[in-house]
Amino acid sequence: MKRDDDFYNVESDESGRPLIGAALLFSGVIVGLIIIVVLIVNRDNLKFGKDKDIPQASSKSEGYVNLDDYISGSDKVSDDLDIWNEYLDDKEKEEPVVIAEEPEEPKEEDLSEGGTKTKVKKSDGSEVWLKINKYLAPNELDNAAFVLKNGRLDYYVDGEKVSHTGIIVDKNDDFVDFAKVKRDNIDFVFIKLGQRGYNTGNLSLDDNFYSNLKNAQDAGLHTGVLFFSQAVTTEEAQEEAQFVLDSLGEEKIDYPVCFYMDYIPNDKARVEDTTPEEKTTVSRAFMDKINEAGLNCILYGNKEWLLCNMNYTSISYYDIMLDQEEELPDFPYRFKMWKYATDDVAGVSGKSEMIISFIDYSVK
Numbered sequence: 001m002k003r004d005d006d007f008y009n010v011e012s013d014e015s016g017r018p019l020i021g022a023a024l025l026f027s028g029v030i031v032g033l034i035i036i037v038v039l040i041v042n043r044d045n046l047k048f049g050k051d052k053d054i055p056q057a058s059s060k061s062e063g064y065v066n067l068d069d070y071i072s073g074s075d076k077v078s079d080d081l082d083i084w085n086e087y088l089d090d091k092e093k094e095e096p097v098v099i100a101e102e103p104e105e106p107k108e109e110d111l112s113e114g115g116t117k118t119k120v121k122k123s124d125g126s127e128v129w130l131k132i133n134k135y136l137a138p139n140e141l142d143n144a145a146f147v148l149k150n151g152r153l154d155y156y157v158d159g160e161k162v163s164h165t166g167i168i169v170d171k172n173d174d175f176v177d178f179a180k181v182k183r184d185n186i187d188f189v190f191i192k193l194g195q196r197g198y199n200t201g202n203l204s205l206d207d208n209f210y211s212n213l214k215n216a217q218d219a220g221l222h223t224g225v226l227f228f229s230q231a232v233t234t235e236e237a238q239e240e241a242q243f244v245l246d247s248l249g250e251e252k253i254d255y256p257v258c259f260y261m262d263y264i265p266n267d268k269a270r271v272e273d274t275t276p277e278e279k280t281t282v283s284r285a286f287m288d289k290i291n292e293a294g295l296n297c298i299l300y301g302n303k304e305w306l307l308c309n310m311n312y313t314s315i316s317y318y319d320i321m322l323d324q325e326e327e328l329p330d331f332p333y334r335f336k337m338w339k340y341a342t343d344d345v346a347g348v349s350g351k352s353e354m355i356i357s358f359i360d361y362s363v364k
Contacts, residue, residue, distance in 0.1 A: 111129050113129075115132075117132060118130055118331075120304050121304070122304050130307055133333075136316045137316065137317075137334040138334065139332055145157065151341065151343045151354075153354075163356050163358055164187040165185060165186055167190070167348070167352040167353060168355070169191050169192065169348070169352070171207040171208045173348055173350065176216075176348050178215045178216045178221060178347060181219065181221065181347040182220055184345055184346035188362075189223055189224070190226045190355070191209060191226070192228070193209050193227050193247055193248075194228075194247060196240060196270075198267070198269040198270055199268075199270070201230065222255050222361070223254065224255030225253060225258065227258070227260065234282060238285050238286070241285070242289065244257055245293050253295070255361045256297055256298040256319065256361055257296070258298050259286050260300040260301075261282070261305075262301070262305065276308070279310050280310045280311040283315060284318075298320065298337065299318050299321065300321045301323060302322070305323075306331075316333060319336045319337075320336060321335065321336070321338070321339060321355070322335045324338065324339070325340060336357065338355065338356050338358075339353055340356060
């Protein structure tokens with residue numbers, strides 16, 4: 001249906017315009033009142049941003065927060081309230097844990113003073129440390145070169161045995177079967193020739209000397225002789241040496257004459273009243289006379305006798321037979337023989353004194 005041109009023309013109805021205007025004005029007033037009421041009711045919830053949830057300033061200082069309201073009179077700063085710092089402070093205040101160290105064991109005193117002294121066990125049970133004379137020929141034997149087998153010692157150099165085994169025989173051994181001795185791997189025998197009485201001073205020949213010497217040589221053993229001295233003067237020592245030479249006469253020996261001087265257990269010997277220097281002088285007088293006769297001579301003694309009862313410096317150039325029944329010798333100076341044990345030997349009743357020689361005197 002076609003509307004005429006007056007349809008959109010409000011001016012065509014003059015009587016309706018006042019009513020429409022009044023209605024619009026009334027509606028606007030109502031809406032405005034509603035908005036005002038809503039704003040008034042929600043004013044506390046409509047604080048935008050910066051003032052929200054911040055307490056109102058007190059009367060003491062308008063516009064600023066008073067810290068006294070939150071920390072009752074405290075003057076601590078922020079660092080003072082750091083829990084981690086307080087934890088560290090407590091740790092630092094703890095007493096340190098001290099771990100007690102175990103006490104060190106006292107070091108054993110080196111009585112040898114770095115190997116410059118040697119210990120001597122004396123017959124009375126006491127011990128003494130003696131200075132080693134570095135100018136005397138030292139003991140150069142290698143302890144690792146000793147081999148013990150069936151109670152017998154041998155000495156090896158570069159894998160080859162260079163030592164020789166011997167024993168001492170005297171009248172107390174009664175009859176000795178030297179053939180059995182030889183088969184028991186004994187190389188040489190020292191046969192006691194005689195002695196000077198430790199009380200009377202008289203010279204005497206060992207009862208079985210000649211028979212022992214002959215039988216040993218017949219069995220193929222190398223032989224030497226031993227003389228027990230109690231000489232207290234040079235003259236007596238030379239007398240003893242001459243007695244040995246006279247007793248041998250035409251008999252030949254290829255091992256040394258052994259000079260042996262000692263005290264007597266549980267009795268007094270003539271030489272007890274002599275000084276170490278006098279004993280040394282007597283020993284030299286005997287050995288020099290034997291050497292002058294073209295025979296080898298060897299000095300027998302234990303460590304105490306050689307180092308405490310004699311002036312060893314004056315006799316050190318003589319051959320030495322050391323008497324020391326221990327696993328290994330600790331004599332600081334050179335020696336050529338060592339009486340190291342007492343053991344059974346086939347052909348001998350009782351025990352025999354075992355000797356190891358580091359040289360073969362039969363070819364010396």
